[in-house]
Amino acid sequence: MYDEKHRHEAHPPQEGQSGVRVRQDRQSGVGYDEGGGMPTRLKPLRHMVVSVLGTVCAPAGDAANPARSQVPMPSGRLKGRARCASISHVCLPSGLTRRPISMMGFFRSRMFKGIIMWLMAIVFAVMFGMVVAGLDPSMMFSGGGQWAMKVNGDRIGVQEYQQAVKEASDRSQQRRQAGQDVDIDKDAQDLVITRALALQQATEGALVPEPRQLQRAVGKSADLADQYRAYRVFPQAQGMDLFWRSQALNGLRDTMQNMPIVTDDELRDDFKEQNTKAKLRFVEFTYLSKEADIEVSDEDARAYYAAHTDLFWRSAGVDVEYVKVDPKKVVVDVSDDEIRSYYERHKSDYEQEEEVKASHILAKVEEDASDEGRDAARTKIDEVLALVNAEGADFAELAREHSDDVGSRPGGGDLGFFKRRGAMVEPFAAAAFALAAPGDVSDVVESRFGYHIIRLTERRKPTQTLTAVRGDIENTLRAAAQVEKAREDSEELFFEIDADGVEAAVAQEQFASYAAALASTGYVSRSDTTIPDIGPSYHYSNLIETAFETRPGVWTRPLELKQQRGTTVLGYFITRVKSTRPAGVASFEEVEDDVVSLLKKQRARERAVFDANALWAMYDGSEDIDSLAAKYEAGDGATTPTLVPRDSSEFPSRPDGYVSGMGYSLPAMVAALQMDQDEVRGVFEGRRAAYIVQLTGRTDADMEELTDAELTNLRTRAVRLKGDSFFGVWYEDVRSSAVIERNADVIAAF
Structure with missing residues (x-):
């Protein structure tokens, strides 16, 4: 061989x-x-x-x-x-x-x-x-490359399928937490098939130019160039291909969205449904209140695990050992000379907005003044202007004698310093700032207060003193020095770790402060929202991505991590992958606590619904909900000994079924908008409880409030919803006739 x-x-x-x-x-x-x-x-x-x-x-x-x-x-x-x-x-x-x-x-x-x-x-x-x-x-x-699936002959590569698996895994997290069944493989394949069929349809319908034509169009269209900017992080060919795919799918979506026809009658019905409000009185059997009564045996837990292994599927994970060099914990000194030098170099940064100091004389005009009163004020201010412009005139004395502004008149019309915007009305402020030199006087300026004559006294552009900004400068210099020192320390520490091992390295005096920063994450996956003891993954995702690409056991050079938006350095991380965990179903021992918790929640819900149905069976068809609640008898040892009816707030129809003051229960919300006054109905399951309800009030929609603007908004929403429905019908049609091939060996690897 x-x-x-x-x-x-x-x-x-x-x-x-x-x-x-x-x-x-x-x-x-x-x-x-x-x-x-x-x-x-x-x-x-x-x-x-x-x-x-x-x-x-x-x-x-x-x-x-x-x-x-x-x-x-x-x-x-x-x-x-x-x-x-x-x-x-x-x-x-x-x-x-x-x-x-x-x-x-x-x-x-x-x-x-x-x-x-x-x-x-x-x-x-x-x-x-x-x-x-x-x-x-x-x-x-x-260039080869295996394929994972084929959709009508179009190959889906391993990398594309792997990305679909990751997306399906990310989307499944909430469903798992809610106790819903999850099939990652099926979801990933559906995602791949949907995209492939949509792309084929968009290409057949010529809804977007070919990639080369699109590339030329990007060079000519500012709008397309702006949309393409997000794809420039990829190599040119790959980025253009991804952009073309995005444009093709958007073209198909827009085509579908523009197909539906929505009548005015449909829109009026939508308005009526959305603006009709109801109010309920209800009794609830909360699921949580039943959990304390539930006991789960080891045998039951193992049986539940065996029957629901898909709930305990987990993404591939890495256990990362790391040393974090945190700039905030680095001690640095900032000298007075450094602060003074920084201030001198950045003095322009501390210049404030230009201000002027001015005086004025006002001929006041009341808001409801007659034309005669307005003309009289104008005549007066014109006469005063002639006096102001006379040789040797004293503006301050004329202001004290003639101005109608009681606030500034005693001071000779002095208004002090003010900025261009916000302090004075327009066009007064514009006229004051238009004066070129101290001593210049404006023509008559009209504002909502009347007629003004303005004299410029002084113009300045103040600069904040070093004393005023010293603290800010010191913080800026310290933060920059801390980041630089942390970067240097992390590089030196890495070489020491690489040479002598992590324990010996952090034992050195110069790195002793980082010894407490030696830790490990435990197993984390790309889809986790938080990295234990480090922070939210949207800031630190690059740490995990790097770990997935690193050979286990090898310490990596310091990785600088910054806030997702901004330039703040969160730390320098020296890492190594301790071990990896393949994607798959966790063992019973690893998830035993989760199994017991889920089984408790399921049984508590079943018991709450059972108790609610037992009470509903006692309803005689005529009594109100308070009388019905009085019939409730809790079992021995039950944690809910009595039922106390409560009132919801008034609520409108909502897609998520939220009833204000009660909780989420779409069946109860829909029923409330159809029930008669004082009618009692049950049992309705919700997210956190089972309910029996009585309608205590309803306010029908006022159709007079349906304006043209509201009608336009309703039409936009209705067209979008119908477009989504059209897409679903189209997809089912093309999916039923599509030729799907699966490479079982490749798919099994995921």
């Missing part, structure tokens, strides 16, 4: 080179050459190619230049260029002599034709070998 050992014996690595590194695809188990991507089971064929081409291209001994003529072939992939100085000195097989020839002469030579024939034979042999090995020969040209 041709194995890796024989390969190295036949083609040993040259000095300074390593043998071909081999990685193994995690899903398929197929080994790949890290340099070339060819499966390792095809290595014998590749080495045959190397051997043959070595005969063609490896030059024989050259007496004139033996060092040049005996260049060895590399043991890795064949390089694209022969090791020769130029094309005019072609490497010839052993026994042939070299002679300079022209490039065209070389292409016309029998030797070149022989090389082409050899290459064609080799390619045929490799393709034949791939067929025998059970592989698709197109891998040679397409």
Whole structure:
């Protein structure tokens, strides 16, 4: 058998080179050459190619230049260029002599034709070998890659399917917590199939240009360029493909949304339903109140686990050991010289908004003044303006004598300093700031208070003093210094950990403050919303993503983590993966507490519903809910000895079934909008309790309040909902006729 050992014996690595590194695809188990991507089971064929081409291209001994003529072939992939100085000195097989020839002469030579024939034979042999090995020969040209599913012949790659599994897993978390059945594989496959069918439909209907046309359109359209910006984080070809897919699916969605026709009668019915309000009196049997009465045996717990293993499926996880270097815990000093220097360099940052100091004379006009009164005020201010402009006039004295502003008149009309906006009315403020130099006087300015004459006294652009901003500067400099010192410490600490181990490293005096920061996360997955003892995953998700891509047991260089939005550095993390956990169903021992809790919740709900039905069976058809509640008799030891009816708040119809003051129960909410006054009905299950209700009030919608604007909003919503319905009908139709193929071996790996 041709194995890796024989390969190295036949083609040993040259000095300074390593043998071909081999990685193994995690899903398929197929080994790949890290340099070339060819499966390792095809290595014998590749080495045959190397051997043959070595005969063609490896030059024989050259007496004139033996060092040049005996260049060895590399043991890795064949390089694209022969090791020769130029094309005019072609490497010839052993026994042939070299002679300079022209490039065209070389292409016309029998030797070149022989090389082409050899290459064609080799390619045929490799393709034949791939067929025998059970592989698709197109891998040679397409880059290979296994497929997980095919939808009407379109291949869904492993990476795309893996992403769908992750999305399905993320979406399933809430359903699991609510005790609902979850099938990750089915959800992932449905997600893949839906996208593929939608993409095919969008392409068939030409709802979006082809990728190349779309790329040209992005260069011409500012709107498309703005939408494409989010995809620039990917390599260009991949980003454009993802953007094209997004545009295609959006085109299909928009087409579906524009198909429905909604009548005015439908909209009026919607308005009536949404604006009719009801009020209930109710008794509730809460599920939580029954849990204290429930006991779960080990046998029952194991039986429940065996029957509901899908509830305990968990994503792949990593247990990460880490040392966190927190900038906030780094001690640094900030000197007075540093603070003063920073202030001088950033002085413009502490300049405040420009202010002016002005005085004015007002001829007041009341809001309800007549035209005669307004004309009289205008005449007065024009006369005062003439006095102000007279040579030697004293503006302050004229203000004290003539101004109607009782607040500023004693001070000669002085208004003090004020900013351009917010302090004075327009156009007064605009006129004051339009004056160029102290002493300048405006023409008559009209405002809602009357007529003004304005005189500029002073203009300034104040700068905050060093004393006023010292604390802010010190905090800024300290934070920057802490981040830099933390970065440096984390780099030094990493090298010490790498050399001597983590315990010895943190035991050193300079790193002693980080010893308490040595911890581990326990198993966490990509879909977890919180990383224990670290924080929310939306800030720290990169730590987990890095861990999933890291070989276990290897300490990684410091990873800088910042707030999701912003530049604040949260810390530098030196990490290593202690162990990994594959995706799958957790063992009973691992989730025993969760099993018992779920079973308790289920049995408590069943008991609450049973008790509610028992009371409802006593209803005689005429009594009110208070009389019915009085009939309730709790069992021995029950934690709910009596029932006390309560009233809800008035509530409208809501899609989620929320009844204000009572809780979530869609069946009870729907019934309330259909019941007669004082009617009693039951039993209605909700999220947290079972209910028996009595309608105590209802306010019908006032159709006079249905405005054209409200009608437009209702139409938009109704069209969207109908569009979603159309999409569902379309999907069921195309799904029933679609040809779906599944690669069971690949899917099983997830």
